[in-house]
Amino acid sequence: MIPAVAHIGDAAPRRRAGARSVARRTADAIAGAVGEVLENDRLASLPGLMQRLDPRMKAVSIVLLAVVTSFVHSIPMLLVLVVATMLLAAASHVSVGSFARKVWASAGFFGVLLSAPAATAWITPGPVVVALGPLSITAPGLLVAGRLILRVAAGAGFGLLVVWTTRWSDLLRALGAMGVPDLVVATLAMTQKQIMSLLRTVENMHLARESRMLSAGSARENRGWVVERMAFVARRSMKTADDVYDAMLARGFTGAMPSLVDLRASDRDWLWLAATVVACTFVLLIDRMVFPL
Amino acid sequence: MYGSDMCALDRIDLTIEPGEHVAVVGANGSGKSTLLKMLDGLVFCSSGAIAAFGHTLTEDSLEEPALRREFRSRVGFVFQDADVQLFCNTVLDELAFGPLQLGMEPDEVRARVAEVAAALRIEKLLDRAPYTLSGGEKKRVAIASVLTMRPQVLLLDEPTNALDPRSQVWLLDVLREWKAAGRTVIIATHDLTAAAESCERMVVLSEEHRVVADGAPEDVLSQRALLLSVNLIHEHEHRHGGIGHTHDHAHGHTHG
Numbered sequence: 001m002i003p004a005v006a007h008i009g010d011a012a013p014r015r016r017a018g019a020r021s022v023a024r025r026t027a028d029a030i031a032g033a034v035g036e037v038l039e040n041d042r043l044a045s046l047p048g049l050m051q052r053l054d055p056r057m058k059a060v061s062i063v064l065l066a067v068v069t070s071f072v073h074s075i076p077m078l079l080v081l082v083v084a085t086m087l088l089a090a091a092s093h094v095s096v097g098s099f100a101r102k103v104w105a106s107a108g109f110f111g112v113l114l115s116a117p118a119a120t121a122w123i124t125p126g127p128v129v130v131a132l133g134p135l136s137i138t139a140p141g142l143l144v145a146g147r148l149i150l151r152v153a154a155g156a157g158f159g160l161l162v163v164w165t166t167r168w169s170d171l172l173r174a175l176g177a178m179g180v181p182d183l184v185v186a187t188l189a190m191t192q193k194q195i196m197s198l199l200r201t202v203e204n205m206h207l208a209r210e211s212r213m214l215s216a217g218s219a220r221e222n223r224g225w226v227v228e229r230m231a232f233v234a235r236r237s238m239k240t241a242d243d244v245y246d247a248m249l250a251r252g253f254t255g256a257m258p259s260l261v262d263l264r265a266s267d268r269d270w271l272w273l274a275a276t277v278v279a280c281t282f283v284l285l286i287d288r289m290v291f292p293l
Numbered sequence: 294m295y296g297s298d299m300c301a302l303d304r305i306d307l308t309i310e311p312g313e314h315v316a317v318v319g320a321n322g323s324g325k326s327t328l329l330k331m332l333d334g335l336v337f338c339s340s341g342a343i344a345a346f347g348h349t350l351t352e353d354s355l356e357e358p359a360l361r362r363e364f365r366s367r368v369g370f371v372f373q374d375a376d377v378q379l380f381c382n383t384v385l386d387e388l389a390f391g392p393l394q395l396g397m398e399p400d401e402v403r404a405r406v407a408e409v410a411a412a413l414r415i416e417k418l419l420d421r422a423p424y425t426l427s428g429g430e431k432k433r434v435a436i437a438s439v440l441t442m443r444p445q446v447l448l449l450d451e452p453t454n455a456l457d458p459r460s461q462v463w464l465l466d467v468l469r470e471w472k473a474a475g476r477t478v479i480i481a482t483h484d485l486t487a488a489a490e491s492c493e494r495m496v497v498l499s500e501e502h503r504v505v506a507d508g509a510p511e512d513v514l515s516q517r518a519l520l521l522s523v524n525l526i527h528e529h530e531h532r533h534g535g536i537g538h539t540h541d542h543a544h545g546h547t548h549g
Binding site: 038041167168169172173189190193196197240243244246247248249250251252253254256257258259260261 | 330333335361362365366369370372374376377378379380381382383385386389390391393394395399402403406422423424425438439442
């Protein structure tokens with residue numbers, strides 16, 4: 001005889017039409033985040049221009065470009081830098097469309113958010129271009145705002161190029177080679193790995209809940225559940241940290257994280273660095289001489 | 294003890310000789326993993342003593358660099374959860390971690406990594422990040438990361454857990470090779486098939502955290518009442534057509 005607890009219910013699960021539960025949205029978001037990390041790894045393994053560079057040289061040259069970007073004033077030269085990020089993306093087998101979308105999603109949002117007040121007559125007086133009631137947008141204000149948005153776009157583009165064309169492990173090695181302490185590099189490495197592991201745990205928890213839910217649940221119930229799970233994940237991450245430390249001790253951990261991989265810069269890497277320095281110099285010279293303030 | 298009053302292991306008296314293959318079997322929570330951690334000098338007993346290679350293992354004695362180095366180079370521990378054990382950026386770094394910590398020269402470490410990677414058929418994974426591997430691949434890498442240290446004693450916690458059938462067969466073959474090579478192996482498991490196939494001695498832990506049997510696998514597995522009492526097998530009732538019958542059912546993967 002089948003015990004009562006094993007009987008299959010007659011009622012079909014009912015869900016509000018069109019409603020996506022918090023569990024489903026969270027699980028989808030987590031799956032998206034995990035997928036993005038794996039996609040980054042795939043991009044970083046392609047045989048493109050940026051991927052072939054020594055990660056230290058790449059990091060130094062990109063920092064240099066980002067610093068120069070912050071000194072450039074003219075809109076045409078900032079546009080040149082934005083276009084340069086896209087050309088570099090294309091030369092690195094990165095889809096220019098998705099690169100531009102990613103850059104402009106952040107640059108557009110944060111740039112507009114930061115520069116909007118500067119476009120008004122209150123902050124930047126001048127000839128009014130658009131008047132929206134008490135709010136007046138001035139021509140010099142628009143210039144300031146445009147400059148800020150383009151700077152953010154170029155800077156974000158250079159940063160994204162490093163992240164998308166360098167494997168996380170190489171980036172960490174580059175940090176180590178550039179003098180960042182072993183302990184910091186090891187902590188960063190383990191943090192990323194544990195985040196991936198915990199993301200999968202959280203995704204499974206949400207899916208397990210969804211599989212037993214007949215409705216999306218009230219917002220209050222969902223909030224309570226999310227808080228409980230956060231506490232669970234926090235406890236679990238602390239236990240995992242202890243276990244990982246035990247695993248390190250078991251293999252003789254002495255406090256250092258030496259690696260077999262030797263980073264060696266080739267002639268191509270030095271050439272790239274030299275070309276970057278020359279390009280940065282030209283950009284600054286043209287900005288100052290052709291487009292003086 | 295766990296905390297102040299929870300006993301993890303009680304009155305354990307165990308001697309393991311070099312070259313022995315020992316399976317520590319018991320139900321979940323019987324203390325198998327704790328016993329392995331004690332044997333690896335990761336947790337310590339609140340009363341009594343553990344000795345290995347002529348040294349008493351204590352927190353203080355393992356703080357001494359020479360003893361720690363000697364002990365860690367001779368004992369390898371494969372954790373139950375491979376995700377815990379794989380903490381480096383790449384599989385290559387993972388395999389090199391132990392030997393580099395022991396102060397070996399990079400060229401020698403490279404040779405060892407290449408040898409072990411070839412033996413475990415994971416050469417193609419060397420450049421990958423551990424979190425991108427499948428469960429079976431992670432287990433192989435976890436085992437490889439210990440083998441590069443060439444330990445004399447291998448401790449394996451639930452080695453067949455989360456392995457597909459092909460990987461389980463592979464692991465049992467590896468254990469047989471280690472036996473032929475004279476390595477000491479101590480496995481904690483509730484998989485009686487794997488324990489019986491890979492070990493010549495079986496130590497049974499009860500749910501009260503005590504050793505209740507210690508002998509050859511065939512002798513231990515023939516004690517039905519004992520196995521029932523320690524929750525390693527249970528009576529299983531089912532029907533074939535119109536005929537119902539009861540037989541024993543082991544944890545793990547056996548029907549016997």
